[in-house]
Amino acid sequence: MIVLRDIRKVFNPGAAAITAVDDVNLTIEKGQIYGIIGYSGAGKSTLIRMFNGLEQPSSGSVTIDGQDISAARGEALRQARLKIGMVFQHFNLLWSRTVSENIAFSMQIAGVPKAEITARVAELIELVGLKGRENAWPAQLSGGQKQRVGIARALANRPDLLLCDEATSALDPQTTDAILDLLLDINRRFKLTIVLITHEMHVVRKICDRVAVMENGRVVEEGEVLSVFTHPQQPITRQFVRQVSQFNDEQDDFDPQLAAELPGAIIRLTFLQNSTHQPIVGELTLRYGLPFNILHGKITQTAHGRFGQLWLQAATSPEQLESILRDLQQHHIEAEVVKHD
Numbered sequence: 001m002i003v004l005r006d007i008r009k010v011f012n013p014g015a016a017a018i019t020a021v022d023d024v025n026l027t028i029e030k031g032q033i034y035g036i037i038g039y040s041g042a043g044k045s046t047l048i049r050m051f052n053g054l055e056q057p058s059s060g061s062v063t064i065d066g067q068d069i070s071a072a073r074g075e076a077l078r079q080a081r082l083k084i085g086m087v088f089q090h091f092n093l094l095w096s097r098t099v100s101e102n103i104a105f106s107m108q109i110a111g112v113p114k115a116e117i118t119a120r121v122a123e124l125i126e127l128v129g130l131k132g133r134e135n136a137w138p139a140q141l142s143g144g145q146k147q148r149v150g151i152a153r154a155l156a157n158r159p160d161l162l163l164c165d166e167a168t169s170a171l172d173p174q175t176t177d178a179i180l181d182l183l184l185d186i187n188r189r190f191k192l193t194i195v196l197i198t199h200e201m202h203v204v205r206k207i208c209d210r211v212a213v214m215e216n217g218r219v220v221e222e223g224e225v226l227s228v229f230t231h232p233q234q235p236i237t238r239q240f241v242r243q244v245s246q247f248n249d250e251q252d253d254f255d256p257q258l259a260a261e262l263p264g265a266i267i268r269l270t271f272l273q274n275s276t277h278q279p280i281v282g283e284l285t286l287r288y289g290l291p292f293n294i295l296h297g298k299i300t301q302t303a304h305g306r307f308g309q310l311w312l313q314a315a316t317s318p319e320q321l322e323s324i325l326r327d328l329q330q331h332h333i334e335a336e337v338v339k340h341d
């Protein structure tokens with residue numbers, strides 16, 4: 001478990017002080033994929049660099065499995081870092097070394113015996129899907145392949161924690177998805193905790209279990225991905241939710257003009273996970289003998305299942321509406337009456 005307590009980071013203390021991270025408290029459970037999202041300058045890089053002691057907090061502590069990383073120095077910090085891998089946006093590969101040599105490098109530094117290194121490199125090459133490219137130079141690889149080397153290198157010492165600093169931001173959408181699939185696979189297979197920073201909600205949607213939203217150095221919202229997607233609290237979180245393809249476009253939202261024009265009740269249903277599988281519109285139509293009009297709908301996929309929203313209109317009596325809302329509640333479908341007249 002990782003615990004960040006009362007973290008602050010102030011650069012250039014004095015008149016020109018910049019508070020990059022301001023009073024951040026987070027708890028990340030073992031085996032989670034935890035996303036930290038924010039726009040440029042929000043403080044994400046500064047924060048993630050404190051997980052492995054690349055940056056020291058001005059105050060507060062970072063504790064990983066009981067060890068205070070922020071207080072560790074010298075040999076203790078070096079040992080702790082061996083168990084923390086890091087993947088970078090621009091890969092940070094050694095250009096004069098082959099794929100295999102890049103992956104082997106950190107094990108050589110750690111003094112791992114040669115035969116063990118050879119076996120581990122072969123295993124990692126297989127894991128990240130680079131078989132046949134062992135002797136290629138980084139300059140001969142595509143962006144996705146370079147990041148696969150970056151991931152293999154980060155996993156070499158069998159870390160307990162993998163940090164990803166905008167790991168897919170330099171990649172095209174298709175390659176991004178392939179790298180995210182690889183990270184998800186590694187997480188599930190080895191129960192490896194992954195903390196990633198990103199400015200793309202797509203990354204959070206596709207693989208994260210929980211997400212923290214950062215703005216001006218602070219965590220302004222935090223929670224399970226499904227719940228943040230379905231009930232974003234802050235304006236910045238709503239902006240991020242809109243980034244994701246199915247929720248991309250403002251015009252893709254329900255048009256409130258429609259609500260004004262149509263008679264009766266308009267209800268917005270929010271489905272989570274298994275409730276997306278229920279034939280609810282059909283059931284309501286049969287039960288109440290009402291022609292329900294589907295005005296608008298959208299559905300999206302996350303690492304924890306699907307969620308969706310549906311806007312229905314029907315000319316109901318107040319009593320029918322009450323009863324419909326009770327039925328929906330029994331089906332674990334959230335319902336909000338947008339209007340009723």
Ligand SMILES: Nc1ncnc2c1ncn2[C@@H]1O[C@H](COP(=O)(O)OP(=O)(O)OP(=O)(O)O)[C@@H](O)[C@H]1O
Nearest residue numbers: 011012018020038039040041042043044045046047
């Ligand atoms: N070494 C430093 N010295 C002074 N200011 C810094 C330093 N590193 C970061 N900052 C400042 O701290 C703030 C947060 O920067 P940080 O890089 O952590 O944000 P970010 O969310 O990662 O953004 P980006 O994705 O653009 O890197 C910014 O105002 C930045 O200018």
